Amino acid sequence: MGSQALQILRQGVWASLTGGWYVDPHQSTFSNCFHLYLWIFLLAFPFLLYMVSFLVAGVYCAVIAAFFTAIKAVNFRLHAMFDLGEIVEKRQASFTTDPNRVEEGEEGSGDSSDEDDGSDMSAGSSLGSQRRFSSDDEDDDEDDDSSSSTSCYSPDLANTGITSQPAPPQLPSPGDGEEPDTVGPSHSRSAQRSASTASAKTHARVLSMDGAGGGSNNTGTLASTVLPLPISSTPAPRPLTISKSDLEARTVHSEGFSRAHHRLDSLGGSWAGNQTGWRAGELLEEGAFDLDHESPHESQENTLMIEEKAKPKQYYRFWLLPGKWLRVRYDRLALLALLDRNRRIGENVFAVVLASLVAFLGFLLLLQGFFRDIWVFQFCLVIASCQYSLLKSVQPDAASPMHGHNWIIVYSRPVYFCLCCVLISVFDLVGHSDSMLPFTLYGVTFFSAHFLLCARDMLIVFTLCFPIIFLFGLLPQVNTFLMCLLEQVDMHIFGGTATTSPLSSVYSLLRSILVAALVYGFCLGAINAPWGEAHVPVLFSVFCGLLLALSYHLSRQSSDPTILWSASPHIQDFPPPLEIKDPLPEKLRNSVVKILHSDLVMCPLMAIITFAISASTVFIALQPALSFVLYILAGVVGFSTHYLLPQLRKQLPWFCLAHPVLRSREYSQFEVRDAAQLMWFEKLYAWLQCVEKYFIYPAVVLNSLTTEAHTVRFSIGRALFISVAGMKLLRTSFCVPSQQYVTLCFTALFFQFDYPRFSQTFLLDYYCMSILFSKLWDLLFKLRFVLTYIAPWQITWGSAFHAFAQPFAVPHSAMLFVQAVFSALFSTPLNPVLGSAVFVTSYTRPVKFWERDYNTKRVDHSNTRLATQLDRNPGADDNNLNSIFYEHLTRSLQHSLCGDLLLGRWGNYSTGDCFILASDYLNALVHIIEIGNGLVTFQLRGLEFRGTYCQQREVEAITEGVEEDEGCCCCEPGHLPHMLSFNAAFGQRWLAWEVAATKYVLEGYSISDNNAASMLQVFDLRKILITYYVKSIIYYVTRSPKLEEWLANETVQEVLRPCLNPSYVDSDPTFNLNIDEDYDHRASGITPSSFCLVYLEWIKYCNSRRQTPVESEKDSPLVTLCFGLCILGRRALGTASHSMSASLEPFLYGLHALFKGDFRITSPRDEWVFADMDLLNRVVAPGVRMSLKLHQDHFTSPDEYEDPVVLYDAITANEEKMLISHEGDPVWRSAILANMPSLLALRHVMDDGSDEYKIIMLNKRFLSFRVIKVNRECVRGLWAGQQQELVFLRNRNPERGSIQNAKQALRNMINSSCDQPIGYPIYVSPLTTSYAGAHVQLRSVWGGPISPHNIYTWFISSWDRLQKGCGAGCNSGGNIEDSDCGGGSTSISNNPAAHPPQNTASSITQPHPTTVQPLMGTTCFSCTVNPLPLALLSQSEGRMDAGLVSSLHRTSSIHGLLGQHLSSSQLSFSSSVPLPLADRFCPSSLQDNPSHRASQRGLSLGQGSGLPYEALYSKWSLPGRKGFNGPAVMEGDGSVSQSIRTQVRTHAYIT
Secondary structure, X not given: OHHHHHHHHHHHHHHHHHOOOOOOOOOOHHHHHHHHHHHHHHHHHHHHHOOOOHHHHHHHHHHHHHHHHHXXXXXXXXXXHHHHOOEEEEEEOOOOOOHHHHHHXXXXXXXXXXOOOOOOEEEOOOOOOOOOOOOOOOOOOHHHHOOOOOOOOOOOOOOOOOOEOOOOOOOOOOOOOOOOOOOOOOEOEEEEEEOOOOOHHHHHOOOOOOOOOOOHHHOOOOOOOOOOOOOOXXXXXXXXXXXXXXXXXXXXXXXXXXXXXXXXXXHHOOOOOOOOOOOOOOOOOOOOOOHHHOOHHHHHHHHHOOOOOOOOEEEEEEEEEOOEEEEEOOOHHHXXXXXXXXXXXXXXXXXXXXXXXXXXXXXXXXXXXXXXXXHHHHHHHHHHHHHHOOOOXXXXXXXXXXXXXXXXXXXXXXXXXXXXXHHHHHHHHHHOOOOOOOEEEOOEEEOOHHHHHHHHHHHHHHHHOHHHHHXXXXXXXXXXXXXXXXXXXXXXXXXXXXXXXXXXXXHHHHHHHHHHHHHHHHHHHHHHOOOOOOOOOHHHHHHHHHHHHHHHHHHOOOOOHHHHHHOOOOOOOOOOOOOOOOHHHHHHHHHHHHHHHHHHHHHHHHHHHHHHHHHOOHHHHOOOHHHHHHHHHHHHHHHHHHHHHHHHHOOOHHHOEOOOOOOOOOOOOOOOOOOOOOOHHHHHHHHHHHHHHHHHHHHHHHHHHHHHHHHOOOOHHHHHHHHHHHHHHHHHHHHOHHHHHHHHHHHHHHHHHHOHHHOOOHHHHHHHHHHHHHHHHHHHHHHHHHHHHHOOOOOOOOOHHHHHHOHHHOOOHHHHHHHHHHHHHHOOOEEEHHHOOOEEEOOOOOOOOOOOOOOOOOOOOOOOXXXXXXXXXXXXXXXXXXXXXXXXXXXXXXXXXXXXXXXXXXXXXXXXXXXXXXXXOOEEEEEEEEEOOXXXXXXXXXXXXXXXXHHHHHHHHHHOXXXXXXXXXXXXXXXXXXXXXXXXXXXXHOOOEEEEEEEEEEEEEEEEEEEHHHHOOOHHHHHHHHHHHHHHHHHHHHHOOOHHHHHOOHHHHHHHHHHHOOOOOEOOOOOOOOXXXXXXXXXXXXXXXXXXXXXXXXXXXXXXXXXXXXXOOOOOHHHHHHHHXXXXXXXXXXXXXXXXXXXXXXXXXXXXXXXXOOOOOOOHHHHHHHHOOHHHHHHHHHHHHHXXXXXXXXXXXXXXXXXXXXXXXXXHHHHHHEEEOOOOOHHHHHHHHOOOXXXXXEEEEEEOOXXXXXXEEEEEEEEEEEEEEEOHHHHHHHHHHHHHHHHHOOOOOOOOHHHOOOOOOOHHHHHHOOOOOOOOOOEEOOOEEEEHHHOHHHHHHHOOOOOHHHHHHHHXXXXXXXXXXXXXXXXXXOOHHHHHOOOOXXXXXXXXXXXXXXXXXXXXOOOOHHHOOOOEOOEOOOXXXXXXXXXXXXXXXXXXXXXXXHHHHHOOOOHHHHOOOOOXXXXXXXXXXXXXXXXXXXXXXXXXXXXXXXXXXXXXOOOOOOOOOOOOOOOOOOOOOOOOOXXXXXXXXXXXXXXXXXXXXXXXXXO
């Protein structure tokens, strides 16, 4: 603990104060000295020159530029040399009188050395005796350039009395002997080259992240390439790194050895992974370590002993000029410890430019005299820290959002310094000039000389405080700062929405500026035009119409430009052939296209209507009464919509009532079995929002704009303000109207009645108050979080530090309030220090307050090697397998979230809100990032199913009810009926969360798991499984369309011919009397006779169900083929079990291996199956999977499957409605995302010492969730605290106090949802956008959008109805409605399903009609059909869509289907597509059936001109069509084909 604290003080606190410099005892002396002298140079150089003239400033800048250029160039060249160069290894061969030691290759410690060290210049001629090897040029991983690990630089000490001889041109052969001796004690040597293995990537794999641990085993061992040398004459080369085992092999036992041993043991000292930025321990330079220099006593002993071989030495050739190179004995890790690496040339150039700018701007401020006395030194220290960080930065920085080396944070100090210096100079220049005209707002004068000089002085103090500011991490990295700044400007100035990336923020702001510039010209011209008392210039009416239309269009567009780019027609997705196409991109693209189509009509229409209203002078003639009427109306509607209705729908209204007043229909249901029903108060809420959003607030803003323009005269600045303010208020009203009524009412009351003398104009007042109130809401949330977290009666101390810090929070309260105000102003979170009651301010963050785009990557067979799949079963842990359910939940939310928010099912919401969805096993955090007009962008983070103890306690807190609490202080007097007790009401007010809904319905999967061991424990149960296994193989053989081909295959028949012998018996040890029903104990094996005795009847029945039966007698080829395959399948099961014993564990192992497709054919008698691999893929593999399902059903109906008819129909039904696959198969994920009704898998769980097999069963159904709204500042603060604790303070304790459970703040659940490795969510979704147009119920309330296609369709259908109605009235007098519906039912459902079957969400239709869920109420929501993968088709190939065909055959008239339950809510989210999947799943014999072709032609009518139902993009909708006539609609409307398909599927499902 003490060493860790010292390390934090040295590498964190002190390095943050100095910009990165500190003394590391684990580094070499050279490295520490270099850093020290470099720091002194950067500090003293400007301090000594600051009193001189500008000429010296230029010299200073030039010197700094040249200095940084030289360092960066050398550093870049050295890294390029390590990447692309070749390492040269030199050996010295010495004489010895002990040939055995030479032959053994043991290492000596002679006095030999090399007189050429790494600083000598040598000629660049190539040596003939050197072998060249390719270097490691793939060392371009991000970890390398982010490495800051260090190595000890210790070059060899050369003995001057020893000279070296050049190497011979060729190596001596074994017969040549040694090279003759030379004069003196010189030794011959040979040089060789080996691959450059001293890369940071190689070393990082053996380095410790926390800097702890010792021992020489932690030292990275470098592989050396050794030349083949004669055993008798040439000694073997020594390793590049000296290990402990090498030293122990020596024969020298002395003190010198002990000292060398001690030094080597210290080599494994503190190392840091090259992503953590931790200072590394001591590492010997390869080939530069000599034991003689460690111990004089050992050297003396060695001179008296036999002389051994010399050490190999390594160096690189650093080319200076052609033909001239410098010998470098330095490794990559030592260089990374010396200087940070910049990989690209642009980074190096940018660093040099930044260093020069820091020098120039800093020296400029020094010359201008802004600093005196000690502050000059302080400013020079700031300059030095900014420049030094470009050479050796602080890693990790206090504001770094990630572990390891953060290359972006390197530029933070110099960029902020340059920005502050520029602002100081500008403010000083403008403050001393008279060019800036000040203006006064609410009594405060802005941009006066005094104001600017005060701002300059504040910036000077801010710059001098840089060391403290960066120590506490109050400034973010540059890209985060840019994103946050642009987002705040766009949101508060132009009314934009939140952004998702720096690119998104730039795009959004540029878009807003472009629109503001466009309308500014019209506004300026309108103000210059003459205004009468009752006259509005036409140009101003044009301005109002254009402003409203463009604001409406901007409010409906996402801030992410990639979404708009995805709608481009040239974007094409080509899915891989074996995987279902991801439906989300196509769904998103369709929604964006429909938005654009709708805006194409709505924007001109809104502009025309606004122009007409503005030109009518209604906003001038009815003043001032109209203004007050609008204010009152907005206040009443807003209060009713956003306060009264949400409170009445809450679980605990006003925290006083025990039950909601307005309850949904599902509230009293124990288990939800249907989609959520649309209630009358939800319709009222949606319509009130519509009126408020599209009528009241636009009228208020237009009234304010007209009044403002009418009262002011020509003013360029005022025209710009009118344009910007109008756009901001309109966009905010369209996107987030929930908080506008509070701002509007306060503005009207405060400036109209309380303090009218402070009022400027209502537009200006409203605009400023909208910005102020957004900050006040943030302040309110922060104070609620802090007070809830530190309340003494519910504080939960997670560690001793929490108890120690609690008393210090009391005097900290005043400072805490100041911090809260500061953090609300700059959008920074308040984070508890180490989870305690002491809070500090972090750096500013955008709405998307995490800076890493971390998404979960599922591990399955598509991204792992085959050998890994078979041996280690990757991804078998529960978290990886369960993440798919959160992915499916994300798809469900993508389909329904925006509509549910607009219906008020989650209560009030705003940008940045966080919710927790809690179900039986699913617990997910949903963060709402962007809220637009009809769109919501969110991210979902799923927690572990089996969470920690702390997580379980918090889950219990949010799921348990408080209605039964009867406590009041210390007694229990009870409570009033339907009211909360005093204790419950008090406790609910001191929580950072509240229950928004208890029965939120989404479509998902119910998960049931059974222990396979308990189901197969006894032999009888295993015998049943094997029996079903054999019967399933027979079923798939007879159903295969390739059966005739297999029966005619000569190779197969030749191999199976011995089976026709009546005396044939297969006595493989795999077969067992206990588990094989057809086992012949007399023959000690399985014979064809015993096989036919049990399974011949089943073979005959399966054959009879074929379209063209084949011969199925006892000696027929079909029976022989079935016998051979069944023997093969059972033998494969035994082979996979790896044991001939009858125990359960090997049996389960083999069953699981076959279930995932691991068939290992080891018997020569079974190799005939390779004649056609479909015998394994389409017969045996599906058979083992189907047998597991039949074995499951056996427990519920043990006797039914004795009947072949029932068994055959059961297998067929399971194939149609269920996917049976291994969870590692990509088809498993595809099927879940495609909403397959049922799935089954066999899971092998190896977790926490458990090794068990589970049968996982999934069934699609509607799930009920509790929606918990969490204080968003609580989430921001806790995440910021975890980041600071884990990254900067390096607390890696898995049981740290900051993640212990705290029920009042849900501390554990929130911290667990952080990105890894800070948190541990099992699934993190990408940013997902939900559109309101995908919600069926909302469309039934608001109607559809007005788009060109819908207008055309409406007119055509209206004309057809009018024509048919007139004909019916003239001919028979019948009513139009009956004629239009074709005599069918005319009832229209007003309560469509909230979440139709997720065929809509995934835009994929199941391959069988029985897989589609029945209609919810009377609504159908069809979808785009995408082909299933081949692996999924393997279960259904050769199977006819019997339900669809039979239902069509039983339908006497198509008009009966057309007239049933057709309403506007049945129109599809996506365009209609052809249905005839029977072509894909029917055998060719059935495809030739004329009736079958006629049925499919009947289904295909009207497919070409589908009416895609577009998203909700306007509220002025045309009336929907309520009925259709069969023949006419079949010709012109593709939506009818969707209805036909829906009715056919429903009919098939019911029948």
